[in-house]
Amino acid sequence: MREFSSAQLKIDRADQHIGDLEVRRSVFLAAHPCKLRPQYDPNTNFTDYTVEDIAEVNSAISLIAGDAIHNLRSALDHLAASLVRDAGNTPSKQTYFPICQSPAHYVAESPGKIKGMRKTDIARIDLLKPYLRGEDRLWGLHRMDITDKHDLILTQTQCVGGVNYRISEADTVETMGGINIFGRTPSTDKKIVTVPLFGQFPTPEKGKVLVRFPGNTEKDEDDRFSFDIAFGDVQVFKGRLVLPSLRELANLVQGIVDSFK
Numbered sequence: 001m002r003e004f005s006s007a008q009l010k011i012d013r014a015d016q017h018i019g020d021l022e023v024r025r026s027v028f029l030a031a032h033p034c035k036l037r038p039q040y041d042p043n044t045n046f047t048d049y050t051v052e053d054i055a056e057v058n059s060a061i062s063l064i065a066g067d068a069i070h071n072l073r074s075a076l077d078h079l080a081a082s083l084v085r086d087a088g089n090t091p092s093k094q095t096y097f098p099i100c101q102s103p104a105h106y107v108a109e110s111p112g113k114i115k116g117m118r119k120t121d122i123a124r125i126d127l128l129k130p131y132l133r134g135e136d137r138l139w140g141l142h143r144m145d146i147t148d149k150h151d152l153i154l155t156q157t158q159c160v161g162g163v164n165y166r167i168s169e170a171d172t173v174e175t176m177g178g179i180n181i182f183g184r185t186p187s188t189d190k191k192i193v194t195v196p197l198f199g200q201f202p203t204p205e206k207g208k209v210l211v212r213f214p215g216n217t218e219k220d221e222d223d224r225f226s227f228d229i230a231f232g233d234v235q236v237f238k239g240r241l242v243l244p245s246l247r248e249l250a251n252l253v254q255g256i257v258d259s260f261k
Contacts, residue, residue: 001261004082010075011254017068018246024061025229025243031055034158034204034227040218047217049225051204054158057229061242066148068246072253073145079257080114089116099142100131121260128256132236140236141249147234157203159230159239160211162194194226 033055040047076097084091098110114122132139169186173179180186204210210225217224231237237245 002086004079004257007075007078007257010071010078014068014071014250017064021061021064022243028058038218040216046212046214048209049211050209051206054204054206065242069141069144069148072249073141075253083121084116087116087118098130099138103131106131136236137252143235157230157232158227160225162226163224164192164194164226166190166192
């Protein structure tokens, strides 16, 4: 089995950055960075949640995300260089793991980047479709790495991560029409349960209504909405949550490296 130690070291370093980002993210979100003001409209029977205040994401989070992205992209280039050496050749300044903007660009640009590799390894790279409209995540990784070298475009923004409900087991039984799924007398103690929301929500803007919720929830004691950190204006990953996206990319790169062993 082949070993790609330098590529693995890069992945391991990316994992460390992701762990650091997770800690900083928790601290940031614990401070309730986005405050909403609810206002019920009896004419529509909806409660509007207006953004009253919103904190900027700590720039350190953007920096750490960029470091993780760079190490993951670099891991693939280390893999490419190792594949050339494994074939008995010497990597050149043009040796890279090819990630391109389109299938046509891949056909035109990849031969120079993978020159010196075994045909079987080249075929395996081809199967990965490392281009936009193929494996889009690789293109997103590639573009974010390039941009981060010149500008912090990885500016994050808070987005709605889910809806918090304070609910008890007894409430759940009532909601389910009396069906008791607990196998005992349901508790009346209320606990906060977060139901994740799917799809991209608007970016919170101070003074603007973020969401409208049916009914009069203006006097609810609990925060209804939880927030997370999402990528800003970046290709492929725009609006997607930062932490799970980075983990997804780390797993993708690790799987690619492992597939060549």
